[in-house]
Amino acid sequence: MxxxxxxxxxxxxxxxxxxxxxxxxxxxxxxxxxxxxxxxxxxxxxxxxxxxxxxxxxxxxxxxxxxxxxxxxxxxERKERLNFPITRRTRFTAGIGEQARAMRGLLLGHGEEKADEEVARWLKLPPGAPVIRMETVRKADDRPVSCATTWFPADRFAGMPEAYEKAESITRAFAELGLADYVRATTEITAAHAEAGDLAALELTPGAIVLITKAMNTDLEGVPVQYAISRFAADRVQFTIEN
Amino acid sequence: MxxxxxxxxxxxxxxxxxxxxxxxxxxxxxxxxxxxxxxxxxxxxxxxxxxxxxxxxxxxxxxxxxxxxxxxxxxxERKERLNFPITRRTRFTAGIGEQARAMRGLLLGHGEEKADEEVARWLKLPPGAPVIRMETVRKADDRPVSCATTWFPADRFAGMPEAYEKAESITRAFAELGLADYVRATTEITAAHAEAGDLAALELTPGAIVLITKAMNTDLEGVPVQYAISRFAADRVQFTIEN
DNA sequence: TTTAAATGTCTATTGATATAGACAACTATA
DNA sequence: TATAGTTGTCTATATCAATAGACATTTAAA
CATH class of the missing domain: 1.10.10.10 (Winged helix-like DNA-binding domain superfamily/Winged helix DNA-binding domain)
Structure with missing residues (x-):
């Protein structure tokens, strides 16, 4: 060095x-x-x-x-970097395995809105269709790892925010709403400097780097059930893709 | 904004x-x-x-x-961002498709050396086994997109640097050396601030972000044929993973 | 108990960053 | 051909970033 x-x-x-x-x-x-x-x-x-x-x-x-x-x-004091495997079975909490003791997802806010062009395209809905939006932050052992904005089709997952707040996990919230299983269909990854919102949510210092993923999950029939834009603290995580 | x-x-x-x-x-x-x-x-x-x-x-x-x-x-003047699909069939040049007119890989340097612990693990070779190392930079329409250090098992791909320099593509160089097909087995993605070497190779300004991939390719029998650490200019590219 | 090695604090100075205002030079359009 | 709107250049000032040196304080080991 x-x-x-x-x-x-x-x-x-x-x-x-x-x-x-x-x-x-x-x-x-x-x-x-x-x-x-x-x-x-x-x-x-x-x-x-x-x-x-x-x-x-x-x-x-x-x-x-x-x-x-x-x-x-x-x-x-600390030197770990969490690894996130990205596969058809990508799940935030389960993928962590032994790397941290407690994985939690916290609901910062939510609302119902009309899908804009981008959200509609990813969820394969007509533009303007009603969607549930959730703002979340995910923590490993109380240390923020990522923050995300997530959209769900409103007609199918109306109770999502409440279920998520209770379950602290998308997978468990889906299960509670009757969706037993789902798969990761597409993931886009980019990187950028952290913005003001990231700094607060992820407890970063300005100038830090965030890895940004845009991910879409479908049910087993291939129908989109979730679209999420997540922002990860780059110095705390890495992604692994196994083909 | x-x-x-x-x-x-x-x-x-x-x-x-x-x-x-x-x-x-x-x-x-x-x-x-x-x-x-x-x-x-x-x-x-x-x-x-x-x-x-x-x-x-x-x-x-x-x-x-x-x-x-x-x-x-x-x-x-310019607003493009190149998309790199990451699949079993990930190839640098072919994946670009219509996004750029000319994709070229340039050989900056090469050598034969003993595999260190990391390279040996990825290529599934005994530590110290002879490997070919290549330093390359890849360009889309003469604009640098990524620079990479790549290792190959020396006994199997001795003529790699010469073949790559002529073919300007890993895929074509492999073909010339008798490997008709190969698949992407594993990809790791992280991000960091650009270092001095990145700035020169990628024509970046200091403070820029690089996306770093560690990737391993195998032949159709699953035997590792290539391990590469690539550094992409983050504001010029994005990755897409289709599961 | 000394002593060496390390972090903590203070003052002073220089160069880079940011603000502020004024005006010149150029382009498109009424 | 004016005129409004835009970028280019200049001067001046204030604040942050970086250097430099001196010395205090704490820890661990001789």
Whole structure:
């Protein structure tokens, strides 16, 4: 990890360094000691002043990734990255398996509305058809992993928000509404810088990256039952596609 | 697109605004006029000074996305985003279809080396087994889309670099070496800020986002034939997974 | 108990970022 | 051919980001 930070790019040096250290931690670069190298060493590696490194470490400390202890050093608190397999049987909660103890989905808000052009196309409904919209955030061990806007055909899944709020899971909410099984039909993946809404919902710092998925699930007959736009904190997750 | 830029975050306002405008262009927000709104209008929308908007537009102009014409306005030059379907039959060149006229793969460098732990695991070889490594960059209509490091079992595909350089495509190079068909077995997707090497290879500006895939292909018997780590310019591509 | 090594705090200075205002130069159109 | 609307350029000022140095405080080990 040599000094490859770049100046005058609109990205502050302390942020570039924070991103690099976060990635190094996630890759297990400091597993031997469980600590980040001393500030002076990092400053030399990146070719910057010690105070600039301190700004970066302060940001990581704010994220809960490291904890500085005067006299000892800067300890690594957290380094996991959740893996999400994307298959026909993709489910948010079940896919996590052993990676976290508790997976929960929280309902932030919901409403009934007319499908816009995009939602109608994905759900294969006529534009303007009534749909249920839900805003949710999903957490692994109380740490936010993704936030999502989800649409369901209103005539078929009218009670969805209430069922989801109780079950804290789409799969269980579907089951309660009489849909025993469903499959992932299509997933689109892009990436972007986090926006204001992401920062609040996912407890991110500005400049962070979000992975954005647009996903459509169908019942076993191939009829769309759900369309979701999810935004994942990129430094906490990865996706796996098995073909 | 209201004024949601954030201050004192380590990301300069002009960069946040450039990212937002790039995304709006890509989403077709200005298709009606083919132009970005006037600088004063954007400044008001984002709640910043006109000069800050000008810095953002200057960056987009540098990327070749817009072109300012004094007296008229700021014209949109380019708005495409390439789609890459990820299926068992994922191929870089063929998957593009009509989206670009010419897809080319260029060989930057290559060598033979011993498989490290990661490469050996993916290719299901004993650690230290000889592998061919290739560094490539792939372009659509002369615009860089991704750069990749690719490994092949050395005993089976010794002539790979030469074949690739001539064919400018993995698929055709495989065919030349006697492998008529292959399938995508596994794909992992993550995202990160672009590093120095990405900036050069992909002609990006610092702070840009890269989508990173780790992919393994097998022959029809399920024997691994290729492992690749590819880095895509996130604002130029999206992935689609059809299950 | 010293001492070395690490983080914490403070002051000062420089360069990049952002704001503010004024006016020039160019384009399209009434 | 005016005129309104737009981008281009200039000066000035304030705030944030980064550097530099000095010294305090805490921890662990000699």
């Amino acid at each position: 040599a000094g490859q930070v770049q100046r005058q790019t609109g990205i502050a040096l302390w942020r570039q360094i924070a991103d690099r250290i976060r990635q190094a931690i996630s890759a297990g670069a400091y597993d031997g000691t469980g600590m980040v190298p001393p500030e002076m060493v990092l400053a030399q590696q990146f070719g910057v002043n010690r105070h600039t490194v301190r700004s970066a470490l302060a940001a990581l400390s704010q994220e809960g990734i490291v904890r500085a202890v005067q006299g000892r050093g800067t300890l690594i | 209201a004024g949601q830029v954030q201050r004192q975050t380590g990301i300069a306002l002009w960069r946040q605004i450039a990212d937002r405008i790039r995304q709006a262009i890509s989403a077709g927000a200005y298709d009606g006029t083919g132009m970005v709104p006037p600088e004063m209008v954007l400044a008001q929308q984002f709640g910043v000074n006109r000069h800050t908007v000008r810095s953002a537009l200057a960056a987009l102009s540098q990327e070749g996305i817009v072109r300012a014409v004094q007296g008229r306005g700021t014209l949109i």
